[in-house]
Amino acid sequence: MTRQQLVYLYCVADREPELKETEGLADNLYSICHNGFYAVASKVEEEEFGQEGLKRNMADFEWVKAKASVHERIIELVMADTDVIPFKFGTLFNTNDSLKAMLDQYGEEFKAILRKLVNKQEWGLKIYCNPEKLKTSFSNDEAEILKIENEIKFSSVGKSYFLKKKKDELIEKTLNERINECGQESFELLKELSFEAHINRLLPREVTEREDEMVLNSAFLVHKDEVGDFHNMVDTLKMHYEGIGFLIDCTGPWPPYNFCGLSSGKGQNE
Amino acid sequence: MSNAVVKSKEVTLLEILDRVLDKGVVISGDMVISVADVDLIYLGLKVLLSSVETMEKLRGSPFISPMQEAK
Numbered sequence: 001m002t003r004q005q006l007v008y009l010y011c012v013a014d015r016e017p018e019l020k021e022t023e024g025l026a027d028n029l030y031s032i033c034h035n036g037f038y039a040v041a042s043k044v045e046e047e048e049f050g051q052e053g054l055k056r057n058m059a060d061f062e063w064v065k066a067k068a069s070v071h072e073r074i075i076e077l078v079m080a081d082t083d084v085i086p087f088k089f090g091t092l093f094n095t096n097d098s099l100k101a102m103l104d105q106y107g108e109e110f111k112a113i114l115r116k117l118v119n120k121q122e123w124g125l126k127i128y129c130n131p132e133k134l135k136t137s138f139s140n141d142e143a144e145i146l147k148i149e150n151e152i153k154f155s156s157v158g159k160s161y162f163l164k165k166k167k168d169e170l171i172e173k174t175l176n177e178r179i180n181e182c183g184q185e186s187f188e189l190l191k192e193l194s195f196e197a198h199i200n201r202l203l204p205r206e207v208t209e210r211e212d213e214m215v216l217n218s219a220f221l222v223h224k225d226e227v228g229d230f231h232n233m234v235d236t237l238k239m240h241y242e243g244i245g246f247l248i249d250c251t252g253p254w255p256p257y258n259f260c261g262l263s264s265g266k267g268q269n270e
Numbered sequence: 271m272s273n274a275v276v277k278s279k280e281v282t283l284l285e286i287l288d289r290v291l292d293k294g295v296v297i298s299g300d301m302v303i304s305v306a307d308v309d310l311i312y313l314g315l316k317v318l319l320s321s322v323e324t325m326e327k328l329r330g331s332p333f334i335s336p337m338q339e340a341k
Contacts, residue, residue, distance in 0.1 A: 064287075064291075064315055065287070066281075066289055068273045068286055068290045068291060069283070069286055071290050072289070072290050085295055086289075086293075086294045087294050087295045087296075087297075088290070088292075088293065088294035088295060088296050089290045089291050089294070091295075091296075091297065093296075106297060124285065124289075135273055148315065169327065191326070200288075200292075200293075203284070207284065208284060209284070217288075247290065251285055254289060255289075255294075257289040257293035257294045258289075258293050259291070260295045261295075262295065262297075
């Protein structure tokens with residue numbers, strides 16, 4: 001049996017990308033010009049990326065980390081020269097011809113996406129919350145909470161038990177309100193400065209490996225002229241929120257992973 | 271708290287995985303192989319990355335709807 005190779009697609013670009021710098025990241029990296037697009041791809045072994053191989057390798061977290069990082073770095077390098085449509089990890093074709101057929105089939109949609117992306121960047125914003133710190137920050141100035149605390153001091157054991165329960169409920173309620181306020185305000189203000197904005201699923205602590213809870217996971221497509229204002233707003237939000245138990249983490253510019261949905265609705269893995 | 275705007279080179283692996291495995295264009299059709307199956311193969315990792323109870327659900331209070339919204 002001969003060793004089969006597959007075509008792994010990283011991204012589609014609208015100008016010919018400079019691929020020299022990407023050497024060492026992937027073997028046989030090349031671009032195919034077809035239908036007015038440049039598809040950046042590399043040959044991979046069927047044994048590693050074919051259905052069986054992928055099944056085996058996706059269970060190997062070290063392999064996933066390494067390959068996902070390569071995927072990202074190649075797209076970032078291409079992105080330095082031109083606008084790109086980033087593809088999801090593990091988009092594979094049997095041959096260059098099947099890749100070209102895909103470029104024909106989706107050509108109009110890709111053109112529309114690339115038109116939209118001109119002069120724009122994707123930025124990510126994640127907000128984390130330390131609930132205990134946030135509770136401390138508002139417990140001393142919430143009138144209702146202070147009132148209950150005061151009542152507890154002058155109550156019988158039985159009554160104070162219920163008052164304490166009431167106080168805890170009130171603290172939880174206020175905590176949720178504060179978290180929602182922070183998430184909503186941050187998202188809305190940054191959305192005002194963006195061409196498009198998107199809220200993503202929150203990741204649990206087992207994944208983030210942070211002690212704090214993620215309370216907002218969002219992405220923004222920002223016009224390059226507005227990136228300065230966008231960052232000023234992020235700084236303002238940090239000043240406002242970081243002292244009271246929130247952490248605001250802004251990263252980018254990213255390949256526009258969140259803003260390349262195909263109009264058929266099948267483009268995004270939602 | 272001081273890392274104002276981190277360039278993508280320094281960002282955590284989490285940020286990369288959150289995008290590369292979960293976002294980006296997904297195409298379907300006869301000429302594409304694996305993609306549909308990759309979705310299944312992802313399962314182990316997807317459990318980790320995306321089939322996650324949102325805080326919204328955890329708190330039982332409505333937040334902003336997770337929709338893509340254009341300006």
